[in-house]
Amino acid sequence: xxxDVAVIGAGPAGIAAATRAAQAGMRVVLLDESPRAxxxxxxxxxxxxxxxxxxxxxARLAQSGAIVAASTAVVxxxxxxxxxxxxxxxxxxxxxxxxxxxxxATGARERFLPFPGWTLPGVIGVGAGQALLKAGxxxxxxxxVISGSGPLIMPVAAALSHGGARxxxxxxxxxxxTVMPFVLGLMTRPLMMVQAAAxxxxxxxxxxxxxxxxxxxxxxxxxxxxxxxxxxxxxxxxCDVLCAAFGLLPNTELARLLGCAVAYGSHVIDETQRxxxxxxxxxxxxxxxxxxxxxxxxxxxAGLSAxxxxxxxxxRRRDALCALSRSMERAFAPRAEVLALAxxxxxxxxxxDVALGSIRREWTxxxxxxxxxxxxxxxxxxxxxxxxELIYGWPPDTVRLPAEPALFSTLIANSxxxxxxxxQGD
Amino acid sequence: xxTADVTITIDGRAVTVVRGISVxxxxxxxxxxxxxxxxxxxxxxxxxxxxxxxECRLEIDEVAHRRACLVTVTDGQRINTGQRPRQ
Numbered sequence: 001x002x003x004d005v006a007v008i009g010a011g012p013a014g015i016a017a018a019t020r021a022a023q024a025g026m027r028v029v030l031l032d033e034s035p036r037a038x039x040x041x042x043x044x045x046x047x048x049x050x051x052x053x054x055x056x057x058x059a060r061l062a063q064s065g066a067i068v069a070a071s072t073a074v075v076x077x078x079x080x081x082x083x084x085x086x087x088x089x090x091x092x093x094x095x096x097x098x099x100x101x102x103x104x105a106t107g108a109r110e111r112f113l114p115f116p117g118w119t120l121p122g123v124i125g126v127g128a129g130q131a132l133l134k135a136g137x138x139x140x141x142x143x144x145v146i147s148g149s150g151p152l153i154m155p156v157a158a159a160l161s162h163g164g165a166r167x168x169x170x171x172x173x174x175x176x177x178t179v180m181p182f183v184l185g186l187m188t189r190p191l192m193m194v195q196a197a198a199x200x201x202x203x204x205x206x207x208x209x210x211x212x213x214x215x216x217x218x219x220x221x222x223x224x225x226x227x228x229x230x231x232x233x234x235x236x237x238x239c240d241v242l243c244a245a246f247g248l249l250p251n252t253e254l255a256r257l258l259g260c261a262v263a264y265g266s267h268v269i270d271e272t273q274r275x276x277x278x279x280x281x282x283x284x285x286x287x288x289x290x291x292x293x294x295x296x297x298x299x300x301x302a303g304l305s306a307x308x309x310x311x312x313x314x315x316r317r318r319d320a321l322c323a324l325s326r327s328m329e330r331a332f333a334p335r336a337e338v339l340a341l342a343x344x345x346x347x348x349x350x351x352x353d354v355a356l357g358s359i360r361r362e363w364t365x366x367x368x369x370x371x372x373x374x375x376x377x378x379x380x381x382x383x384x385x386x387x388x389e390l391i392y393g394w395p396p397d398t399v400r401l402p403a404e405p406a407l408f409s410t411l412i413a414n415s416x417x418x419x420x421x422x423x424q425g426d
Numbered sequence: 427x428x429t430a431d432v433t434i435t436i437d438g439r440a441v442t443v444v445r446g447i448s449v450x451x452x453x454x455x456x457x458x459x460x461x462x463x464x465x466x467x468x469x470x471x472x473x474x475x476x477x478x479x480x481e482c483r484l485e486i487d488e489v490a491h492r493r494a495c496l497v498t499v500t501d502g503q504r505i506n507t508g509q510r511p512r513q
Contacts, residue, residue, distance in 0.1 A: 033477055035498045040476055045446045071496070092489060109478045121459035121471030128475035135475070135495065136447025137454045221469050222459040251478075350473070350481060353466040378480035378491065383473075405480070405491060 351377020
């Protein structure tokens, strides 16, 4: 498949980018590993339940002429003399996309931090609760405790309550005093305040506590109870599901594989959304977590820029939303206590079952891999690597192909098309 | 069963589920918590729900390591968690 612009990630940023680039006359392909375009926030089985804004953008995308390749995981991306070669896997088949430019809209994942009992089935992320619900999981009658950080908690608690869950307790790890500047900043955005109030109304009877976090989960083969603490008092709550995550984290693996600079965990971009590599743009949460409105406007700018069009009309809106996003980041930074929940026998690397006590602070991520296999499993360190960056202050490890676990047949197809054959890259 | 449903087999057992849901949702709705055993034989189920953590990986239609959260159920789909003997 050949395109002028390949957009990787079909959340709001990717949808907006693909739409604007296609409307500007580019041949666009939009790649996403999920079965449908929409990303996490607009994940859906039927568009009926989606907000109006989402339905509008999905309709615009459909009319734009952009080709949507869903259930398509990007395994490798590399530059050659003619542009970029993107190796994908779809339904066990290799798919190669050639493109003159790339827009990375790889979004964010949840930041997980280890605590005793976090590997028990039934302990899931906060966004994970919403993702599983939207994918058809029933939470009806289930007792749910939420321990998280940031505005994402609100729609998740509301959605689970609407879905029939009994949300027993919501813990926000950030202190009220650090969140207040962000809340005051929202005063200039009454629509956001109204939305937050509507979410809160959906779980009105549930306690929502600042400066609280989960410190342990217990159960026999499945979570049965959790400990919630505020640093002074610890309370045990019986539950069926614990949603625990500590904010969002941009996905930077593909960008790093392509040599794009990453700073403070996000893609480095200029005002046109261009990364530090020619022909590669980035939009949405991958440039810093800022929510759907910022993702959309960044996507529009990236799509226009990749098509060689002037996007200056959009800059002001983006820059205002960016300021809000930075304020949010400060408000919900993980507190020191949540970085110290894991004990020496708590598993940190869930793929290879490596306990914190086996991994020495003075090592590099590479040493941890060589000595303990931490970070070498199927998730390729996406969970434990991010945790160890905070717990031990480690730098991110290098990224290598394949960016996702892939079939050998896919890697062979890759070696037949890419300029660096497999086995000669090192 | 109506046209809105599909039948899948989970560890050899036929289960009727709503069309369009994910394999992860189908298993959880069927009361299953354990999707795989870890390398030290502890139980694991979905963590991220969005394809990042690989904790929900299992065998679907004889392909190993498929992420249950990213695959939609289809009629006749065969899912093996390795947790119960195959039939």
